[in-house]
Amino acid sequence: MSEKTPTTPKCRSVVWKVFKKPAERNRPRLPCPLCPGTSIVYGGTTSGLKTHLETHHKDEMLKIEKAEVTPYNELTKFHDLQQTSNAVAVKPDQSQIYLARSFATGGIPFSFSKNPEFVRFLTSKPENFVIPSPKQIKSLIQVEAIDYLEKLTHEFKKVKKYCLMTDGYSKVQRGFHFYSVHVGFVDKNFTRNVKFVALRNVEKGDAVSVSKAINGVLEDVGLKLSDCTNITSDAGSPLVLLADLHQIDRFHFFQVKAYSSTGFRIHCACHLLNLIICEFSQVKGVANYYKVAQKLAAHLGRCKEDKNKLKMLAEALKIKSPLPLPLPTTRWGGMHILLRNYIDNYEAIKNVAILKKYLIKEANMNKMKELVVLLKPIHEGILKLEKDSSYVSEIIPTMVWIRHKISQITSGFSTILLKAVDKRLAQCIRNKRILCTMLVDHRFAYVDKWVEPMKWCDVEERIGLYETKTASFIDAKTDVSVVDESFENYVFKHSSSNNDNNGSMESEIVRYRAFLSTNRPSDECPLSFWKSQKNNFQKLSLIASELLCSPASSSVSERCFSKCSDFVRQTKRNRATTETLNDLLTVTELCKLKRTQEIVASDTDESDLSDDDDEWTKISIEETAAEEMRTTSNSEDSEDSFSIIDNDDDLVET
Structure with a gap:
């Protein structure tokens, strides 16, 4: 009987860490992958191959021998050296094989190897690292989620007015009925922030249950629904009724009966x-x-x-x-x-x-x-x-x-x-809030074709209802001391046209209209415009910070659902509750926040997956x-x- 030649022979000699072992045992010569064009005598024995490596590739042999002791670190570097020298690919070490198997059996996207948090874990892992149990990992995620909410609560202490972006998600087969809550606001630097707050279960799909759930989410981070100036959502009846019940818009604070509450909730533009x-x-x-x-x-x-x-x-x-x-x-x-x-x-x-x-x-x-x-x-x-x-x-x-x-x-x-x-x-x-927002956007204000058949004078009358002495944020350092006051601020403060900033809203609107008609700025961002003009139009700048705090759509909620829907759909692979989904999304937002603070250019999920x-x-x-x-x-x-x-x-x- 002929001897059976194994298709994947077991590599025992150290030379097979470099050379590719042939299926034919009596092959006379083998090519050296480290020095292309060179072939070494083989004939079934590894003596010549080992002598060649010890003579011509001492450094590589040392790395291989060291890798036998610490395969998780040095062997990977050796493989990188092989690839950079355009050599024949060598067999991956066992740790890489185990990693690939974990991707396959866990259904993990291949691009997860680029995930910033995974890379950070690999680089920071100590030598005596002990793999945590599933319960420990879940507990760590819960702790991180609580940490994120504490950061939000501290940040929201400075927020007086905000907008709400929300939407509902239902999966009847799993009994999932929950709403997501995102908050948008403009800070003292006229920078808009959109923050994920939480997911929350709803008992029923009616406006009262939705209102109860959203109120609970906002209370957890120290916000009041009465301070919400706008809801951006689709046309779902519970959300329309929610805006109606809570009178979400500053117009209602003035009890203007001529205006309908449903006219000022922002219907998600994409929807x-x-x-x-x-x-x-x-x-x-x-x-x-x-x-x-x-x-x-x-x-x-x-x-x-x-x-x-x-x-x-x-x-x-x-x-x-x-x-x-x-x-x-x-x-x-x-x-x-x-x-x-x-x-x-x-x-x-x-x-x-x-x-x-x-x-x-x-x-x-x-x-x-x-x-x-x-x-x-x-x-x-x-x-x-x-x-x-x-x-x-x-x-x-x-x-x-x-x-x-x-x-x-x-x-x-x-x-x-x-x-x-x-x-x-x-x-x-017909939505007066949209028209008022256009008035404080220098790109569109006083351009007739945008509001036809309406007139800008009608919009000017309505924007006055937003006038308030309270900004969208609390700035403890608003007052400039006499010592630190610049010459330019002193002159502006005491100029006749802006004396003590006591000008009426009507006078500011007149000056604003004249300013745009003579020299309309080319800024693409309206908030950048108001940041530079806040001293010239103090009343309008406060109104602008309120009206411009919301994006045009509730797409943040849709993206939120796309992230957690995989868990909801795959009943055989996951039994995650709404609370667990909330913790996972919260930790994702926390990671984004930390990477932003560290000035890391790449984002988490959208670019890497x-x-x-x-x-x-x-x-x-x-x-x-x-x-x-x-x-x-x-x-x-x-x-x-x-x-x-x-x-x-x-x-x-x-």
């Missing part, structure tokens, strides 16, 4: 724009194209084999756009994304036999392309307003820009879409979206579910 897309998606004709793309996405979400075939074909055709995969129903601009990806991958879809039934006829492709072109400005508006750096004052100008872009597109659907945009634009123009090659981060999202699409597809197969849609057989290839 508002997405409602336009949702309304448009149900229009007769439009829905047919969307339905075909949804069915394809649902199929790809169910069948991984067909998805992989399509992916390989798309790569072969050098298509860079993502596949038309299912998207969660809460994804803003989802219709535009899905139709765009469908069109971009159309050539690849045609070459997969089983996907033929999801093809649209070539003659109808131009119509679908028209839809993508029409929806593009709205999606771009969503991407702009979902940023934390956005302002409420940008909502109306963005919608005016969207309307302008759509009106220039020649399409049979453009008139229908313009009606939907006009409906939401009129809703925003966004590799396109990393499928782990996408699995749960795709599974959930596919489940939603399956539910939608099943309901759409009934005769009554899409009564506004004609038969789409004439769209699909046969």
Whole structure:
């Protein structure tokens, strides 16, 4: 019988830390990976290989011998040396293998190896480190969460006015019903801060239960709901009623009966724009194209084999756009994304036999392309307003820009879409808080086209209701001593036009209007403008600090839910409660805060966990979206579910 040669022979000699052991034992010579072009006599014995290493590579041999004692440190450095010298890759040490196995068995994203906190742990780990138990890790996270809340409580002592960004999340299968709370405020340096506070369970979905939960969160950090000047949220009825019950806006403190409370809660701009897309998606004709793309996405979400075939074909055709995969129903601009990806991958879809039934006829492709072109400005508006750096004052100008872009597109659907945009634009123009915020934004103030058919004089009357002697923050060092007072401040303080800062609001508005009409600043940030002009317009600057404290959308809540939803979805892998999710998110915010204080440029999750090659981060999202699409597809197969849609057989290839 012939001797069986093992495919992965066990390496015993130290030379196999450098040389790659051949499958053929009698191979005459082996190439040296440390000196390319050189081959050493082998013939089944390692004597010649070891002599070569001891003679020509003494330093590397010392490192290998040392690595036998401390494999966790020195062997990694030796491997780095091998890679930098373009040598043949050597076998990784056992610690790296164990680490890779932990990633595989734990379902951890591969890019987690770049996580700043993980890297910090590796560099600070002592030699006698003892791995903590799961209970100890959970306890440490709870302690860190408490530490973060204490820091917030101390910071909020200086906050007098703030805005609230909140949204709800429900998962019926797990019994999850909770709300997230974020607080935005402007500090004494006219810098806006948006802070995550907590997640909190709600017993019911009514306004009273939501109000009770949010009140409890705010009380934990020393804030009062009565000091909240605005709520930015979607149009959920509990949140609308919450703003109504608590009279969230300074207008109500003056008991002005002419103004409706529901007119001043800020409707999340991204949700508002997405409602336009949702309304448009149900229009007769439009829905047919969307339905075909949804069915394809649902199929790809169910069948991984067909998805992989399509992916390989798309790569072969050098298509860079993502596949038309299912998207969660809460994804803003989802219709535009899905139709765009469908069109971009159309050539690849045609070459997969089983996907033929999801093809649209070539003659109808131009119509679908028209839809993508029409929806593009709205999606771009969503991407702009979902940023934390956005302002409420940008909502109306963005919608005016969207309307302008759509009106220039020649399409049979453009008139229908313009009606939907006009409906939401009129809703925003009726919101007096948005108009007042635009007045204190030097980029848009006194530009007539932004507020038509309203007049700026009407806005001036309403902004006076915000006049108050209390700033959005407590500044114990506001008064400048006589000794430290500069000549410029002294002259300004005693000038006739600003004597003792007793000018009326009306006079400040007149001077502000004249200032913008003669020399409108080019600052991109309105808060930077008010930081430089706070001495010239002291009353308006205080109002601006209140009105500009909120972003244009509640996207911070959506991002918060996307971080914790993986725990909620995967019932077999995690039994985390809302309290545990709250602690995890709180510690994440604490880590961000500490890295910001240390002037670390990189952020935590968004930049480090966004590799396109990393499928782990996408699995749960795709599974959930596919489940939603399956539910939608099943309901759409009934005769009554899409009564506004004609038969789409004439769209699909046969």
